[in-house]
Amino acid sequence: MASYLPSAFAGAAxxxxxxxxxxxxxVPLFPAMVTAGWVxxxxxxxxxxxALLGYLIGILAGPxxxxxxxxxxxxxxxxxxxxxxxxxxxxxGGFLWLLxxxxxxxxxxxxxxxLAGPATQASVAAPDRGKAGGIVIAGVGxxxxxGAVAVPALLGAGLPATWLGLGxxxxxxxxxxxxxxxxxxxxxxAAEAPPRAWRLILTYGLHxxxxxxxxxxxxxxxxxxxxxxxxxxxxxxxxxxxxGIAGGVLSGRVVDRLGARRTLVFWLGVQVAALALAxxxxxxxxxxxxxxxxxxxxxxxxxxxxxxxEMAGARATGLWVQATAGFAVMQTVIGFALAALxxxxxxxxxxxxxxxxxxxxxxxxxAMLVARQA
Numbered sequence: 473m474a475s476y477l478p479s480a481f482a483g484a485a486x487x488x489x490x491x492x493x494x495x496x497x498x499v500p501l502f503p504a505m506v507t508a509g510w511v512x513x514x515x516x517x518x519x520x521x522x523a524l525l526g527y528l529i530g531i532l533a534g535p536x537x538x539x540x541x542x543x544x545x546x547x548x549x550x551x552x553x554x555x556x557x558x559x560x561x562x563x564x565g566g567f568l569w570l571l572x573x574x575x576x577x578x579x580x581x582x583x584x585x586x587l588a589g590p591a592t593q594a595s596v597a598a599p600d601r602g603k604a605g606g607i608v609i610a611g612v613g614x615x616x617x618x619g620a621v622a623v624p625a626l627l628g629a630g631l632p633a634t635w636l637g638l639g640x641x642x643x644x645x646x647x648x649x650x651x652x653x654x655x656x657x658x659x660x661x662a663a664e665a666p667p668r669a670w671r672l673i674l675t676y677g678l679h680x681x682x683x684x685x686x687x688x689x690x691x692x693x694x695x696x697x698x699x700x701x702x703x704x705x706x707x708x709x710x711x712x713x714x715x716g717i718a719g720g721v722l723s724g725r726v727v728d729r730l731g732a733r734r735t736l737v738f739w740l741g742v743q744v745a746a747l748a749l750a751x752x753x754x755x756x757x758x759x760x761x762x763x764x765x766x767x768x769x770x771x772x773x774x775x776x777x778x779x780x781x782e783m784a785g786a787r788a789t790g791l792w793v794q795a796t797a798g799f800a801v802m803q804t805v806i807g808f809a810l811a812a813l814x815x816x817x818x819x820x821x822x823x824x825x826x827x828x829x830x831x832x833x834x835x836x837x838x839a840m841l842v843a844r845q846a
Contacts, residue, residue, distance in 0.1 A: 476596035478652045480604040483592040484611030485649035486547055489642045490584030492615015492713070494554045494577040495523050497638050499688065500623045500706040501631075503695040507702065508631055510564050514815035520688040521807030522571050523578035528800035530582020535793055537583070543591050544653040546583055551646040553580035558639035562632040586796060588654075589777050590789040595654035602778060606724025609774040613716025613766065620710030624703055666784045666791035671845065673798040675736070675838040676776050679768075680799035681806040682743060682832030685750070685825045686712065686765035688807065689814070694762075697821040698755040708758055712766035719771030724778070732778035733843040739775055740836040743768035747829035751822060779842070806831070 502516050511519065530550075538546045557577040561570060589608045593601045622641065626634040690712060695705030719739075726735050746764035749757050780791040810824045817823045 476592075476600040476604045477607075479592050479595050479654040480607040482649040482652035483588040483604075483608035483654060484614060485645040486551065486584040486588040487608055487611035488615030488618065489554050489645050490550055490581035490588075491612045492617075493619050493638055493642055494557065494581050495527070496612070496616045496687065496709075496713075497619030497623055498523065498574070499712075500620055500691045500702070500709045501634065502688070503692045503702050503705055504623075504627055504631065504634075506692075506696075510631065511567060511570070513819045514811065515567050516692075517688065517811035517814050518808070519567075519570055519574045521804065521811050522575045523581070524684075524800065524803040524807040526575040526578020526580075527582040527585070528578075528797065528804045529575075530579040530584075531586050531793060531797045531800045532582075533579070534583040534586035535789070538587055543587050544655075546587055547591075547653050548646075548650065550580045550583035551642065551649070553577075554584075555639050555642040555646065558635055558642060562635035562639070564631070582796075582800065586793050587789075590792050591654040593777070593781060593788070601781060602724040602728050604724075605777050605781075606720050606722075606774050608720075609723075609770055609777060610717050610720025612773070613713050613718070613720055613770045616713030616716055616766070617710055618713070620706050620713050623709075624706040627702070666780075666787040666789075666794065669780075669783055669791055669794075671838060671842045672776070672779060672783065672791075673795050675740075675835055675842055676772075676795045677798035677802035678831050678835035678838060679740060679743065679772050679776075681802040682747060682828045682830075682835055683765070683769050684803055684806050684810055685821075685828035686746065686761070687769065687803075688810070689821060689824055690750075690762060690765065693750065693821045693825070694755075694758045696819075698753075698758055700755060700758070708762045711759060711762040712769070715763040715766030716770035719767035719769070720774045723771045723774035727775060727778045732775055732782045733839075733845070736772065736775045736779060737836070737839045737843050739768055739771045740832065740839045743772065744829070744832045744836050747825060747832045750825040751829070802831075 557573045560573040626637040691705035694708040749761040781788040784791040
């Protein structure tokens with residue numbers, strides 16, 4: 473086994489748990505929660521946005537905690553909080569109870585996303601950093617695909633069993649990853665302020681805003697918007713996750729050939745196409761929408777991680793945290809705004825995906841400015 477793989481796979485377990493399962497397994501659960509009467513459509517959208525708010529809190533709080541307690545401690549804390557938040561949602565304690573624990577899931581996801589990628593890249597040899605980073609971010613797609621398979625399989629036993637099953641999956645991943653956490657301390661150059669890169673931060677933030685509709689509403693678009701049902705909605709979300717795995721793994725290799733900033737432009741073009749495909753009414757377009765949006769969701773994150781290393785070197789952790797914080801701010805604000813828009817328009821998927829297309833176009837334009845800085 474290549475020397476970088478144990479740390480990379482451990483990092484992938486962290487992103488699979490904190491983002492792929494904790495945050496995104498909720499997407500195929502969205503229509504099931506509404507159908508079962510646990511929440512209405514507007515409340516379900518708000519729960520999705522609450523995870524985005526928690527993600528922002530986690531991104532901002534993660535590095536200070538890691539400096540005091542160490543990166544491995546924070547990775548353990550994030551995995552533990554992910555598992556607890558999923559298990560807590562097995563009880564239908566009402567909207568506020570679910571809101572609390574979906575926010576907690578976002579916090580844990582922010583901790584894990586802020587540190588797993590930079591810690592892995594800092595722990596492996598320079599020639600392996602692109603491949604290792606690709607595997608770590610591909611963990612998001614692995615978690616999404618796992619949740620997409622697990623949710624419909626577990627739903628037959630009811631929503632409580634589904635949440636409990638997802639919590640058990642995270643506990644298993646934690647047990648496998650814990651002995652292999654990447655070794656990294658936020659000291660010296662790694663703790664220094666990164667160079668200014670507002671164009672990159674804005675690009676990644678706009679990317680995040682554009683991805684809110686597929687990340688929150690894609691399964692519901694298939695299930696209720698196109699009348700395909702909850703089962704097909706889960707299959708569509710599986711396609712999103714599998715495409716995300718491809719986006720993560722392929723991105724690291726393409727970056728090595730084309731350069732990170734140039735690849736960023738191409739990958740955001742894929743995102744624009746994904747959002748555009750979501751707007752016409754034919755149900756057959758759901759499949760390419762899912763594939764292109766999943767590829768972009770994970771691929772753009774992988775490439776952005778590579779851009780931070782390219783721009784900031786040893787100070788890349790600080791720049792990655794800034795970029796991810798910008799992503800989280802935009803997703804939080806736009807997440808709540810689109811939840812309100814969804815409710816105000818009589819649950820119009822066209823309205824929220826149309827807004828996503830506008831943000832994606834803006835991200836693509838900003839990426840071209842970033843590429844010209846190279």
